[in-house]
Amino acid sequence: MIPEIGHFALILAFCFAIVQGIFPLYGVWKNQSGLMNLAVPAARAQFFFIAVAFICLDYSFYANDFSVLYVASNSNSHMPLAYRLAALWGGHEGSMLLWVSILAVWTIAVTLFVKDLPETFRVRLIAVMGLVSIGFLAFVIFTSNPFERLIPAALDGRDLNPLLQDPGMVFHPPVLYMGYVGFSVAFAFAIAALLDGRLDIAWARWTRPWTTAAWVFLTLGIAFGSKWAYYELGWGGWWFWDAVENASFMPWLVGTALIHSLAVTEKRDAFKVWTVLLSISAFSLSLLGTFLVRSGVLTSVHAFATDPGRGLFILIYLVVVIGGALLLFAFRAPSVGLGEKFDVVSRESMLLSNNVVLVAAAGSVLLGTMYPLLMDALGAGKISVGPPYFDAVFVAIMAPGLFLMGLGPLAKWKKASLPEIGTRLKLAGVISVVSALLIPFAMGKITLMTAVGVFLGVWVVSTTLILLRNRIKTRQAASANLLENIKGIPLAFYGMLLAHFGIGVFILGVTLVKGFESEQDLRMEVNDVAKVGNLAFQFKGVQELPGPNYLSSKGTFSVSSNGKEISVLHPEKRFYPVQGSVMTEADIDAGVIKDKYVSLGEPLENGAWSVRIYIKPFVQWIWMGAILMALGGILALADRRYRIVNKKAAKEAQDAQEAFEA
Amino acid sequence: MKRFFMLVLLVFTFLQMSNAVVAGEAKPLAEDPVIEARLKAMSQELRCLVCQNTTLADSSAPLAEDLRKEIREQLRAGKTDKEVIDYLVARYGDFVRYRPPVNNETALLWFGPFLILIIGGFVLYRVLKKHAGNDEIQGEDA
Amino acid sequence: MSRMAKFLIPLALFLIAVGFLFKGLFLDPHEVPSPLVGKPAPVFQAPILSEAGKTFNSADMKGKVWLLNVWASWCGACKDEHPVLMEMAKTNKIATYGLDYKDTDADAQAVLLAQGNPYKATFTDVEGKIGIDYGVYGVPETYVIDKAGVIRYKQIGPITDEILLTKIVPLLKELEK
Numbered sequence: 008m009i010p011e012i013g014h015f016a017l018i019l020a021f022c023f024a025i026v027q028g029i030f031p032l033y034g035v036w037k038n039q040s041g042l043m044n045l046a047v048p049a050a051r052a053q054f055f056f057i058a059v060a061f062i063c064l065d066y067s068f069y070a071n072d073f074s075v076l077y078v079a080s081n082s083n084s085h086m087p088l089a090y091r092l093a094a095l096w097g098g099h100e101g102s103m104l105l106w107v108s109i110l111a112v113w114t115i116a117v118t119l120f121v122k123d124l125p126e127t128f129r130v131r132l133i134a135v136m137g138l139v140s141i142g143f144l145a146f147v148i149f150t151s152n153p154f155e156r157l158i159p160a161a162l163d164g165r166d167l168n169p170l171l172q173d174p175g176m177v178f179h180p181p182v183l184y185m186g187y188v189g190f191s192v193a194f195a196f197a198i199a200a201l202l203d204g205r206l207d208i209a210w211a212r213w214t215r216p217w218t219t220a221a222w223v224f225l226t227l228g229i230a231f232g233s234k235w236a237y238y239e240l241g242w243g244g245w246w247f248w249d250a251v252e253n254a255s256f257m258p259w260l261v262g263t264a265l266i267h268s269l270a271v272t273e274k275r276d277a278f279k280v281w282t283v284l285l286s287i288s289a290f291s292l293s294l295l296g297t298f299l300v301r302s303g304v305l306t307s308v309h310a311f312a313t314d315p316g317r318g319l320f321i322l323i324y325l326v327v328v329i330g331g332a333l334l335l336f337a338f339r340a341p342s343v344g345l346g347e348k349f350d351v352v353s354r355e356s357m358l359l360s361n362n363v364v365l366v367a368a369a370g371s372v373l374l375g376t377m378y379p380l381l382m383d384a385l386g387a388g389k390i391s392v393g394p395p396y397f398d399a400v401f402v403a404i405m406a407p408g409l410f411l412m413g414l415g416p417l418a419k420w421k422k423a424s425l426p427e428i429g430t431r432l433k434l435a436g437v438i439s440v441v442s443a444l445l446i447p448f449a450m451g452k453i454t455l456m457t458a459v460g461v462f463l464g465v466w467v468v469s470t471t472l473i474l475l476r477n478r479i480k481t482r483q484a485a486s487a488n489l490l491e492n493i494k495g496i497p498l499a500f501y502g503m504l505l506a507h508f509g510i511g512v513f514i515l516g517v518t519l520v521k522g523f524e525s526e527q528d529l530r531m532e533v534n535d536v537a538k539v540g541n542l543a544f545q546f547k548g549v550q551e552l553p554g555p556n557y558l559s560s561k562g563t564f565s566v567s568s569n570g571k572e573i574s575v576l577h578p579e580k581r582f583y584p585v586q587g588s589v590m591t592e593a594d595i596d597a598g599v600i601k602d603k604y605v606s607l608g609e610p611l612e613n614g615a616w617s618v619r620i621y622i623k624p625f626v627q628w629i630w631m632g633a634i635l636m637a638l639g640g641i642l643a644l645a646d647r648r649y650r651i652v653n654k655k656a657a658k659e660a661q662d663a664q665e666a667f668e669a
Numbered sequence: 670m671k672r673f674f675m676l677v678l679l680v681f682t683f684l685q686m687s688n689a690v691v692a693g694e695a696k697p698l699a700e701d702p703v704i705e706a707r708l709k710a711m712s713q714e715l716r717c718l719v720c721q722n723t724t725l726a727d728s729s730a731p732l733a734e735d736l737r738k739e740i741r742e743q744l745r746a747g748k749t750d751k752e753v754i755d756y757l758v759a760r761y762g763d764f765v766r767y768r769p770p771v772n773n774e775t776a777l778l779w780f781g782p783f784l785i786l787i788i789g790g791f792v793l794y795r796v797l798k799k800h801a802g803n804d805e806i807q808g809e810d811a
Numbered sequence: 812m813s814r815m816a817k818f819l820i821p822l823a824l825f826l827i828a829v830g831f832l833f834k835g836l837f838l839d840p841h842e843v844p845s846p847l848v849g850k851p852a853p854v855f856q857a858p859i860l861s862e863a864g865k866t867f868n869s870a871d872m873k874g875k876v877w878l879l880n881v882w883a884s885w886c887g888a889c890k891d892e893h894p895v896l897m898e899m900a901k902t903n904k905i906a907t908y909g910l911d912y913k914d915t916d917a918d919a920q921a922v923l924l925a926q927g928n929p930y931k932a933t934f935t936d937v938e939g940k941i942g943i944d945y946g947v948y949g950v951p952e953t954y955v956i957d958k959a960g961v962i963r964y965k966q967i968g969p970i971t972d973e974i975l976l977t978k979i980v981p982l983l984k985e986l987e988k
Contacts, residue, residue: 242727249722277800284821291825304835315836322832330829333822340818351797359797363789371782377831378769378778384834387774389843391716393724393767400782526709529695537695546695617698718843718948731913732948735939760946762846 010075013063014154017104020056020111021144023049027114028137031130035202043126046133047118053140054111061108064153065095074160077101077153083166083585085556093177094167099301099317100153105180106297107143109188114140117192117217124213131199139191142324150317166556166585175235183232183255186225187293190258192217193265194290197283198332201339206279211272214286216644218269222262223640229255230633241591241606243524243621245629248397250305253376254296257369261289264365267358274420275355277346281362287336291329292369298325304380350422357415357423364408371400409463409514412507413470417477431477435469450523450624460518467511471504499646506639513632519625528608532615543567544576544605544620557581557590562607562616566596578607602626704744711750712737714767715757724767845946845965852879852956853944857934860911861920867934872960876986878907878979879954880930881942884918886950892969896929899975905983909933912942912950955979957986 027049034042068091073079081098082091096102114136121129196214200206237245265285272282299305302318349355375392417428443462447453482492529537531546547563560580579592593606601624608617699705717728725733743753757765769775859865882889899905909930911919955964
């Protein structure tokens with residue numbers, strides 16, 4: 008009964024999505040306020056019924072209802088409850104339900120926060136969100152119904168893929184999807200603005216917080232995923248340039264570009280065509296990612312059950328949504344004005360150079376991801392594009408952008424002087440060059456890669472700090488109250504600083520772990536000691552232990568530094584009988600300076616095991632950097648000019664901001 | 670206090686040493702670390718064919734193990750890295766290489782992004798010039 | 812209209828991408844075509860299953876058209892393929908030789924005994940060395956080798972009735988000429 012209610016709720020949600028997507032648009036066109044007023048209630052009804060469907064499906068997981076095919080395929084009664092509930096998004100059908108649920112969450116958020124927008128714009132905005140939802144709900148209902156029954160019911164479920172039985176599974180997909188799908192809001196803003204013929208400063212200002220919010224989620228989602236891969240896959244990799252990773256990274260790059268171009272558009276009413284194109288592109292890349300993952304056109308570690316029928320459905324949907332958006336763009340873009348004047352060297356131009364770099368970088372990721380498909384479709388043979396390509400091309404493109412990142416925020420709006428920026432950054436330059444030589448040297452060896460990486464990382468960090476000092480100094484000139492001055496700087500500015508600082512931390516982490524990680528493949532008998540630098544890893548043996556739905560071979564390693572035990576690690580080998588698969592669970596003693604990473608290989612003769620020991624210096628900085636970026640975004644969101652109580656207050660806040668920044 | 674500390678340290682060192690007598694030193698799985706390092710570096714740029722999205726270095730699939738063994742033997746027999754990679758490409762095609770070869774067919778892949786960067790930079794510069802030069806920009810394109 | 816032209820570029824690029832994606836739906840990214848097709852088959856010597864001490868030399872096959880089917884007792888898809896191979900041996904009289912890949916002789920013999928033996932002879936490749944030489948990456952795989960000892964076709968995955976009739980049989984007819 009419950010699954011049928013869920014299925015029915017989904018169909019009702021689909022109907023309301025149609026009401027939300029089509030009637031209000033017609034209403035705006037014919038100027039019928041009755042139809043226009045349908046947008047918000049329809050969106051709410053859609054949200055309600057999707058929530059019902061979601062709860063019904065998760066209830067089936069909770070109740071171990073193996074008469075539901077999807078539950079039987081992705082769960083098992085012995086699985087811990089948290090994983091059973093998270094198994095909802097463990098397969099194709101359920102993760103699509105998660106997709107539409109999150110779209111509904113964003114839609115509701117939009118209806119709650121955009122009350123002050125002009126009516127036609129607001130109605131169009133919500134209707135576009137509805138249109139996006141129609142396609143995906145249809146996809147779920149017609150090709151990927153998670154409520155399909157299995158008759159007769161299975162005695163027990165086939166279990167969730169053991170790789171996914173991890174706390175990461177609980178957080179990573181929802182957060183990632185919040186980011187991915189969140190760009191639909193910026194997309195809807197762009198389409199509504201194109202329809203409304205109002206690409207202006209106000210549009211840019213409205214779009215900004217939504218874009219930042221989606222970006223924060225996407226940043227966190229990608230970081231969670233990377234961290235999860237790091238400890239779960241057992242070989243200490245944190246990014247593989249896998250098709251699915253790339254699918255989430257492309258919207259991130261374009262979304263980052265969008266955040267910066269929105270700043271120019273909001274400030275100077277300029278580059279609107281470009282900004283609106285980026286808004287469309289960010290979400291289009293999210294949709295493309297969904298297609299790439301679900302259609303099976305690319306091989307990926309994230310193997311969803313794929314099927315060309317589903318692929319065709321999404322492809323048609325892509326053509327309608329993205330093609331329609333780009334066509335509308337082509338019609339409206341020629342009549343958009345250029346906006347205010349600013350100099351070739353200015354904050355504006357710096358922000359836009361960043362766009363060129365980020366778009367080229369996204370282009371390299373897109374080309375690298377699609378090229379095997381391209382070659383194959385042209386009958387030119389099969390190739391693989393992997394880390395060596397991206398490490399070369401992507402990094403080469405990003406490097407100048409990261410250098411510019413140090414200059415940009417110091418450039419004055421409208422007209423800046425390069426020599427002046429140069430003088431201000433002399434100190435940062437010296438610090439960066441010295442660190443680029445000293446840090447790799449102190450860690451053992453200098454290579455071009457580590458020197459450049461450390462230079463860029465320290466450059467970004469130090470220029471950010473100098474920027475903060477300058478800002479406070481300028482205010483000190485007017486009043487001597489340091490605390491007041493620190494408090495007086497808008498949160499958005501701190502947000503920018505923090506995000507940039509995070510990028511610097513991230514670069515340092517990547518550079519140092521890539522340059523100085525070490526790996527040992529060892530054969531260890533019980534009580535054997537492996538020495539790595541001043542660390543000693545003693546193997547204390549392996550115990551067989553039962554888990555809730557697996558059997559574990561749990562190793563014990565005592566890690567000591569200069570003879571003193573600092574930690575005990577328990578890497579595991581888990582056997583999951585339902586799927587007959589073996590999982591490697593590495594154990595990590597994580598630290599700011601280095602991670603000690605032990606992973607258990609295969610049992611050898613005489614109770615010995617093959618063991619991999621990795622030392623990963625500064626690897627945690629990668630995720631710390633990402634978290635700082637996200638925190639920066641959150642600070643920017645908390646800025647008072649986005650906390651719009653009423654239009655007047657918003658206007659005042661904006662004026663104050665402008666007066667301050669001028 | 671200092672003396673006590675030294676004593677503790679000594680005891681510790683002693684314990685450690687006595688421990689070391691019982692406990693053996695862990696042995697590397699590989700016999701020849703130099704060849705192993707080459708194998709490692711090389712196999713990180715090769716694709717495991719069975720699992721398809723892992724490198725040969727990180728895969729635990731049986732075929733990956735066989736291939737590593739084969740590469741190890743060839744390296745030991747004195748072959749260069751290039752010869753070994755050519756050997757694999759002859760059998761599995763360019764698919765095994767994560768670093769696609771640079772040729773006519775992959776020119777767009779390798780140079781396309783830089784082209785975007787250059788064209789993008791050029792277009793931006795021109796638009797910026799236009800922006801900076803014209804005072805009546807507002808009406809110019811409307 | 813000319814004004815619009817440059818703003819149509821994104822749409823044009825997108826539609827080109829859609830074309831490739833559409834084509835991609837009908838391609839299998841998991842299948843790796845062998846560069847060995849059209850090249851001389853690697854020559855190997857291998858012990859013959861159930862004939863202790865005897866060795867097979869693939870060079871002896873010069874002048875004959877033959878199929879080399881790589882299989883193993885532990886391979887699930889090989890069981891699906893087995894009836895087709897039996898059919899081939901019975902009706903089509905195709906000279907199929909088996910390469911028992913990374914297997915034990917006892918297990919392989921048990922399978923052939925229980926399910927029937929479609930092979931003229933089976934060679935064993937316990938270490939998987941011959942497999943590597945032939946670029947085997949998953950079993951079953953089947954190679955069609957012509958009179959000159961050149962690989963003319965490689966089937967990755969089980970041979971189905973359809974593949975047998977549309978690809979292998981016509982090819983063999985042509986090669987026998």
